[in-house]
Amino acid sequence: MAEAVIRIEALFKAYDTPAGPFPALKDVNLAILPGEFVAIMGPSGSGKSTFMNILGCLDRPSEGRYFLSGRNVAELGKDETAALRNRTIGFVFQGFNLLPRMTLADNVALPLVYSGIGHAERRERAQAMLDKVGLGSYADSLPSRISGGQQQRVAIARALTNRPSLILADEPTGNLDSHTSQEIMGVFRALNDEGITIVLITHENDIAAHAKRQVRFLDGRIVHDAPTQQHEAASC
Amino acid sequence: MLGAMLHEAWRAMGANRLRTLLTMLGMVIGVGAVVLMMAIGQGAQYAVAQTISSMGSNIFVVLSGYTSAGGVRSGSGNAPTLNVADANAIAELDGVDTVAPVHWGSVQMVYGPNNWNAWVQGTTPSYLDARSWPLADGAAFTDSDVRAATRVALIGRTVAQNLFGDESPVGKTFRIGQAPFVVLGVLAPKGQNLEGRDQDDLVVMPLTTAQRRVFGTPFQGSVRQILVKAASAEAMPAVEKSIEALLRQRHRLRDAADNDFTLRNLTAVADTAAETTRVMSLLLGAIASVSLLVGGIGIMNIMLVSVTERTREIGIRMAIGARERDILAQFLLEAIIISVIGCAIGLVLGVGGAALANQLAKMTVVVSGSSVLTAFAVAAGVGIFFGFYPAKKAARLDPIEALRYQ
Ligand SMILES: Nc1ncnc2c1ncn2[C@@H]1O[C@H](COP(=O)(O)OP(=O)(O)OP(=O)(O)O)[C@@H](O)[C@H]1O
Ligand SMILES: [Mg+2]
Numbered sequence: 001m002a003e004a005v006i007r008i009e010a011l012f013k014a015y016d017t018p019a020g021p022f023p024a025l026k027d028v029n030l031a032i033l034p035g036e037f038v039a040i041m042g043p044s045g046s047g048k049s050t051f052m053n054i055l056g057c058l059d060r061p062s063e064g065r066y067f068l069s070g071r072n073v074a075e076l077g078k079d080e081t082a083a084l085r086n087r088t089i090g091f092v093f094q095g096f097n098l099l100p101r102m103t104l105a106d107n108v109a110l111p112l113v114y115s116g117i118g119h120a121e122r123r124e125r126a127q128a129m130l131d132k133v134g135l136g137s138y139a140d141s142l143p144s145r146i147s148g149g150q151q152q153r154v155a156i157a158r159a160l161t162n163r164p165s166l167i168l169a170d171e172p173t174g175n176l177d178s179h180t181s182q183e184i185m186g187v188f189r190a191l192n193d194e195g196i197t198i199v200l201i202t203h204e205n206d207i208a209a210h211a212k213r214q215v216r217f218l219d220g221r222i223v224h225d226a227p228t229q230q231h232e233a234a235s236c
Numbered sequence: 237m238l239g240a241m242l243h244e245a246w247r248a249m250g251a252n253r254l255r256t257l258l259t260m261l262g263m264v265i266g267v268g269a270v271v272l273m274m275a276i277g278q279g280a281q282y283a284v285a286q287t288i289s290s291m292g293s294n295i296f297v298v299l300s301g302y303t304s305a306g307g308v309r310s311g312s313g314n315a316p317t318l319n320v321a322d323a324n325a326i327a328e329l330d331g332v333d334t335v336a337p338v339h340w341g342s343v344q345m346v347y348g349p350n351n352w353n354a355w356v357q358g359t360t361p362s363y364l365d366a367r368s369w370p371l372a373d374g375a376a377f378t379d380s381d382v383r384a385a386t387r388v389a390l391i392g393r394t395v396a397q398n399l400f401g402d403e404s405p406v407g408k409t410f411r412i413g414q415a416p417f418v419v420l421g422v423l424a425p426k427g428q429n430l431e432g433r434d435q436d437d438l439v440v441m442p443l444t445t446a447q448r449r450v451f452g453t454p455f456q457g458s459v460r461q462i463l464v465k466a467a468s469a470e471a472m473p474a475v476e477k478s479i480e481a482l483l484r485q486r487h488r489l490r491d492a493a494d495n496d497f498t499l500r501n502l503t504a505v506a507d508t509a510a511e512t513t514r515v516m517s518l519l520l521g522a523i524a525s526v527s528l529l530v531g532g533i534g535i536m537n538i539m540l541v542s543v544t545e546r547t548r549e550i551g552i553r554m555a556i557g558a559r560e561r562d563i564l565a566q567f568l569l570e571a572i573i574i575s576v577i578g579c580a581i582g583l584v585l586g587v588g589g590a591a592l593a594n595q596l597a598k599m600t601v602v603v604s605g606s607s608v609l610t611a612f613a614v615a616a617g618v619g620i621f622f623g624f625y626p627a628k629k630a631a632r633l634d635p636i637e638a639l640r641y642q
Contacts, residue, residue, distance in 0.1 A: 058555060058635045079559050086557020097552045097639070101251050113240045114557040122240075158556065 003070050005166055005197045006032040006055060011064030013050055013220075024050040026220040028064070032199065034165070037192040039208035039228075040201045042217030048201045049170055051217070055199065056089055056168050057081040069165070086114050090159025092169035092200075096151040098143040104130060104154050105139040111162040129157035133187060149180035156187055160196075167191065169200035173207055185210040245570045248542070256574060259538045263578025263618070264585065266528030267611050271586025273524040274607045276593060277517020279600035284513045288506040290426040290435065292367035294333070294472055296464040298326075298479065299498040316458035317496040320443070322486060323462045329478050331471035336363035337459040339446050345399060345439070347410040352398045354391075355438045358446020359463075364390075364423075366465040374406035374421025377442055385444035387417045392436035393425040412450060417441070430509050469503065476501060531578065532618040539571050539626035550630050551638025564631040571623020572616060579615030583608060 013025035024047045032038055040048050053059040054066060057073055066073045068084060076084070085091070098107045109126035117125075130136045133153040135146070143151055152172060159167055169188070173181035181204075189210055192198050202208050209228060216224035249256040300318040323337035339358040344351065357363065361376055377388050389410075396405045405419045426435040441450070443459070466475045476499060483497055543550070550563055587608075590601040 053636055056555070058639075079561075082554070082557055082559040085555060091555045093555075093639070097548075097555075099549055099552065101247055110553070111556045114553075114559070114562055119239060162557070 003034075004031040004067070005034050005036075005069055006030065006199075007065075007067040009065045009067075011054070011061045011066065013047070013054065013059075014062045015050075024220050025054075025061070028220075028222055030215065030222065030225070032197060034197055035192070035195050037189070037198045037210070037212045038200070039211035039214045040199065040217065041203065041208055041214060042223075044203075046217040047220040048217050050220075052168055052170050052199070052201055056091060057084050082114075086111055087162050088164055088166060090156075090162070090164040090167045092152070092155050092159050092167060092172045094171040094174040096143070096148070096155045096175070098151055098154060098158070100143055103140050103142060104135065104146070107143065107154060108158045108161050110158065115162060125161055126157075129161045130154070132160070133157045147180075149176055149183060152176065152180075152184055153187065156184070156191075160191070165197060167196055167198045167200075169198070171201050171203070173202065173204070178206075181207060241566055241569055242573075244566065245573055248546075248570060249573065252542075255538060259534050260574055260578040260581070262531030262534035263528075263575050263615060264531075264582040266524070266531035266618075267579045267582025267615055268586040268589065269524035269527045269582075270521065270614070271583055271603070271607060271611055272589040272593070273520035274517070274610075275586070275590035275601040275603045276599060277513075277520045278602040278604060278607065279590075279594075280513045281510070281517055282602050283600040284430075284506075284509050287428060287430055288510060289368075291429065291502055291506060292369070292465065293503065294466040294469055295366065295502040296466065296472075296476065296479065297500045297502060298322075298462040298464065298483070299500065300458075300460050301496070301498060316460055317487065318459050318462055318483075319457045320459060321457065322483060323459065325482055325486060326462060326464055326479055329475065329482060331467050331475045331478075332464060333467045334362045334366040334463075334465040336360050336366050336463040337443055338363065338461045338463055339443055339451065339459045340461075341446075341451050343412050343439070343450060345395070345410050345412055347399045347408065350399050350401070352395060354395050356446055356450060357438060357440045358443040358450070359440060360443055363440065363463060366463045369426070370424045371421040372424040373404070374419070377420055382442040382444050385442060385448050387415060387445060387449060388420045388441065389417045390421045390423055390440040391419055392423050392438045392440075394434055394437040395439060396422050415449060430505065472501065472503065528614065528618065532575070532622040535571050535574055535619065536622035536626060538574075539567060539623055540629070542570075543567065543626050543630040546630075547633060547638050547641040550633050551635050551641065554633070554635040555639060560631040563633075564627045567627035567630050568620065568623045571627065572619035575615045575619030575623075576612070579612055582615075583611055586611075 008028055008030040011025055011028040012023065014021040014023045028051065040051065042048050050059070054061050057068070060074070069088065073081065098104075099110070102110070105123065105126045108129050109122040112122040112125060127136060127139055130139055133156055135150060135153055135157070138146060138150070143154065146154070167188070173184055176184060185207060188198055188200065198211075200211070208214050211228055213227050214224070215222055298318060300316040318337070320337050323335050326332060327335040336359050341356055342353060343356050344353050360382055361378055364371075364376055371390070372393070374390070376390060377386070381388055391399070391405060399405070399410060400408060405422055408419050409416045410419065411417070423436070423440070429435050464475070464479065466472045480495065480499055484495065487496055489496065553563065587603050590603055593599045594601045
């Protein structure tokens with residue numbers, strides 16, 4: 001069996017609050033293999049985003065171990081986790097989070113700036129990524145000039161531009177109408193077909209249906225973890 | 237990487253142009269003030285240094301007349317207490333380089349239709365040596381002129397201009413009263429002295445000529461002052477003591493009696509003047525530096541606002557792989573660019589202001605390369621110093637908190 005992209009063992013996360021520590025994740029165990037497409041579901045406040053932030057090396061667990069591509073993240077320094085976010089992980093956010101003053105091409109090229117890649121190559125790769133998500137002709141537009149669905153495509157292009165092996169998406173369709181949501185999910189599925197591992201959070205069953213595996217959180221614990229039912233039907 | 241960062245800094249500054257310009261204005265004013273004040277301060281120091289070197293170095297002046305701690309008691313116009321013999325005796329002292337007895341007064345001079353009232357110094361040829369005063373034209377009079385009391389004169393530039401206009405004065409004859417005087421030479425210009433008097437408005441002639449043929453003093457051989465040049469700066473304290481002792485002895489003053497002469501160390505006066513201008517120029521610089529400091533605080537203020545405004549952007553950048561040092565560098569670079577551009581503009585305005593002060597107020601100004609370099613270094617330093625805290629604050633943000641910031 002291939003080495004897991006993500007392996008979580010006995011993970012706890014407690015937030016410090018004025019009322020004392022608040023346990024947001026309790027004894028979470030999970031392994032995700034290369035090429036998987038996992039939907040994380042659960043009611044509001046169940047700990048999905050907390051979990052995702054830890055997966056993305058933006059936050060650290062209070063207890064337990066997290067291996068990303070076999071490396072124990074707890075042992076990495078700040079610059080090393082920054083490098084992981086830069087090269088290994090691609091983030092897609094609910095609110096798109098494009099930088100408003102930059103052209104779409106510059107937004108998409110931004111991760112490459114932090115990899116120290118030169119101007120010409122940045123430009124070329126950003127253009128290729130925009131072409132891939134069908135927005136090649138908007139390279140020099142500002143984010144405010146395009147629709148939400150288009151912005152999310154650009155955000156996906158940005159997440160892909162440094163060729164990560166893992167995409168993390170926290171409610172990527174949360175701000176989009178159902179038609180556009182389906183389009184975006186089509187993009188994710190195409191990426192997954194190329195072999196990229198995808199983990200996304202969603203509240204909606206018809207979004208989760210695009211994934212191959214569904215994990216459900218409740219009160220900081222995983223209460224359900226199974227392959228998607230009727231996966232073939234949903235893909236039609 | 238640097239190219240991309242410069243580009244981004246430029247874009248961020250351009251996004252809020254008015255604010256960037258106002259922040260820059262703080263630096264412009266600060267640097268402009270420092271450059272202008274340094275130019276004026278250094279100019280004043282330069283002017284004083286020029287004046288001091290025009291005075292001649294290591295010079296004492298012995299003035300005729302009683303003094304007390306309160307100052308000159310007996311008017312120097314009364315019976316002179318110094319004479320040529322005193323001067324000759326001083327010349328024999330150890331550590332004395334040159335001595336020139338001087339008898340002076342003011343006279344009305346006439347050349348053709350021109351009239352001019354000038355200061356006459358009757359003295360010996362060593363006078364020019366003691367004051368390190370070269371001739372611009374012609375030749376000096378000699379000891380034989382002094383012995384024969386010939387009617388010859390050296391004139392300063394101001395006299396030359398007012399009496400002779402465009403003509404070359406050397407060899408020309410002017411009159412004092414009815415007596416004709418031949419101009420032997422023209423003195424090199426020296427400008428103003430420390431009291432602001434024009435040193436070039438004077439006539440130098442043999443001592444005997446002044447005494448007998450111009451002023452007709454009733455006291456044979458008396459002089460109003462003796463100029464003494466010491467051999468070196470180190471010799472001056474000893475020379476001062478021995479001159480005083482010698483004159484007291486020669487004038488037969490009892491122990492309790494006051495000096496009937498005044499001994500002034502011109503070098504000490506000059507040092508005081510130089511020190512005064514130095515302190516003044518430091519003070520000007522210090523005051524101007526305060527405005528630079530205020531400019532720096534302005535940068536810090538705006539950078540803090542900018543970090544807060546761009547918290548979300550910082551979070552996004554961190555999420556896609558920016559390291560702490562990338563964020564730090566981004567904000568630091570912005571602060572440095574603002575301060576360096578502000579500095580460049582301030583420099584231009586400061587130098588322009590100095591040129592204007594020179595043109596309009598006839599001030600001596602000195603803009604040295606070192607003061608320009610200092611201004612640039614200080615501006616970059618101000619950018620780094622005042623930009624560092626906000627930049628560090630940005631770099632230390634928690635990515636999750638930053639992403640959540642609205
Ligand atoms: N920074 C924090 N400090 C304190 N408590 C927090 C913090 N972030 C989250 N929590 C709490 O932790 C719990 C889990 O939050 P989390 O954001 O992971 O939920 P979620 O499953 O993503 O919810 P949603 O579907 O609404 O996004 C919630 O009860 C929340 O109030
Ligand atoms: Mg959430």
